[in-house]
Amino acid sequence: MYDVIIIGAGPAGCIAAKKLAEYSYEVLLTEKMSLPREKSCSGILIPKSIQMVEKEFGKIPADVFSYPPINKGIILNSADGKEYWFESEGYNIWRNKFDRWMCLKAEDAGCTLKTLTSALSCEEKEDHVTVNFARRSAEKEGGFNGRMEFFQEKARFVIAGDGASSRIRRGLLKTPSNYIITYQIFCKGSIDLDSGFFHAFLDPKLSQYDAWFNVKDEYLIIGVAVKDASLMRYYHSKFVSYLKTHHNARILSEEKDEVGLMPHITPDFRVDLGKGRVLLAGDAANLLNPMGEGVSIALASGYAAAEAIKVEYDFNKHVNPVNILDRYESNLKGEIDYMKRQWRFLSTLSPDFKCFK
Ligand SMILES: Cc1cc2nc3c(=O)[nH]c(=O)nc-3n(C[C@H](O)[C@H](O)[C@H](O)COP(=O)(O)OP(=O)(O)OC[C@H]3O[C@@H](n4cnc5c(N)ncnc54)[C@H](O)[C@@H]3O)c2cc1C
Structure with missing residues (x-):
């Protein structure tokens, strides 16, 4: 029995895994791909992301950067031909290298890492969650050699940071991904x-x-x-x-x-932070800032989920999961309010941009 199983080794999953391992919990971090894995991304870290990464993971290695290494900000061209400059110094990085580096830091902190291991579903039991996995045997040159192993793992809690098409979210909330x-x-x-x-x-x-x-x-x-x-x-x-x-x-x-x-953030979109013993973080929770900036809130949510578990779950199996979810929501409230304000602001800049109208 693990204390926490974390699904997905993106920014949300890696920070949660590292924090919880540092707090001496038994943590399993699973990733469906082999590392380094490709993640389509512009790879811009805004100052908030940089601050959090440098505080929690240390200095980003030079080989993670792409050229030019500094992003000077964003120039937004609205539908009515106006240009808005938002100057702010960020980093320009490659996500495959960046995520692998964070993942290895989480492993160094003591979590167990299983790659090529895809979570299929979560079943909530009275005092734990059973997670069903499929593990691909190691990839050969030219592709996967076709062998699959199916198995289960148990944990008191699960954090799903499995991205925008989150299979765990779909199974948990019975809602289609948007x-x-x-x-x-x-x-x-x-x-x-x-x-x-x-x-x-x-x-x-x-x-x-x-x-x-x-x-x-x-x-x-x-x-x-x-x-x-x-x-x-x-x-x-x-x-x-x-x-x-x-x-x-x-x-x-x-x-x-x-x-x-x-x-897909729309005026009626909702953030879903989980249900029962399963917490959702990052894209899986529908957390995204305007212009597709999602790393900062993925990090903030993975961190907030880990802190909620730390405060409410003192290695005591009789903890009430509602307290953890409530704590997670209150840890993240400021970030979510900020995110919503940002979307509203964006909709005032470009008359035809439909979001948050
Ligand atoms: C084109 C594009 C450009 C972007 N540019 C930026 C940018 O410049 N700056 C920025 O801040 N944000 C950007 N974003 C958004 C950012 O990439 C995401 O918000 C961020 O990666 C979310 O992090 P995450 O940890 O929630 O999920 P992800 O980074 O998506 O990580 C999820 C992980 O879970 C794994 N996984 C999925 N399903 C399973 C499963 N069933 N079992 C096990 N593992 C699983 C995936 O392989 C993946 O490694 C961009 C997004 C896109 C699409």
Whole structure:
């Protein structure tokens, strides 16, 4: 019996695992991929993320950074052609390296790490949760060799940080995931936009949500977000044409493309922090700041969930799970209120941006 099983080794899962292991709990951290795993992300850490990461994990190693290493902020282009500059120094990192580094720090703190291990479902019992897992045998060159092992683990509590399409959330709350699809292409070429900034475009002619441009190492990254997956290439090509005509984009080659998911924040969206002995954190809880900034709130929620367990669960199996969930909600209330204010503010900047109207 573990004290806590943590599902998903993204920022939410890694910080929760590290904190709880440091508090001497028996912690199992499971990740469905092998590490380092790819995660579609612009890789910008805002100052809040940097502060939390440096406090909890230490200095970020140099090889985790992409070039330019400093992000100077965001330039937001509204639907009515206005430009808003939000200057603030952040970091520009590669998520595969960043998440692996955090995960290894959690392992160093004493948690057990199982990769290639996918959580299928959680069953709540009177004083614990049983988690059903499928584990793939090690990947061979050229792919997975086809063997699967099914097993169960038990814990007093579970923290699910399994991302925007969270299987655990769907099973727990019996609600479908509500996410938007992101599509970005890594190109070689040139453009007359400042590579130090993240450039966001809220014109509904260019995407169903937002479109963006940023630079990482030698790549120009051009992305769009859509609700309807069948339209992602259509909007992407419109956005590329826009960048060609308005910003002199010259695309010499397309090196790779990437599809990702983000929680779909709408005016009636809800944050779900869990049920019973299962707490949800990060994207799995529907936590996301405007312009797809989610690392800071994933870290804050993983941390808040770990602190709630620490305060309410004194290695005592008769703890009331309601107290833990309440404590988690109150730990995170300030962050959630801030997130909602940010979304409202964004909707005042761009008249056609539908969120939070
Ligand atoms: C295109 C794009 C650009 C973005 N850019 C930024 C940015 O620049 N800055 C920023 O702050 N945020 C950005 N975000 C948002 C950010 O990536 C997320 O908000 C953040 O990663 C959420 O962290 P998490 O820990 O909740 O989930 P994730 O980082 O998604 O981690 C979830 C982990 O769970 C694993 N997993 C999933 N299912 C299971 C399962 N059943 N069992 C075991 N493991 C499982 C996954 O493999 C993954 O490793 C971006 C998102 C996208 C899509």
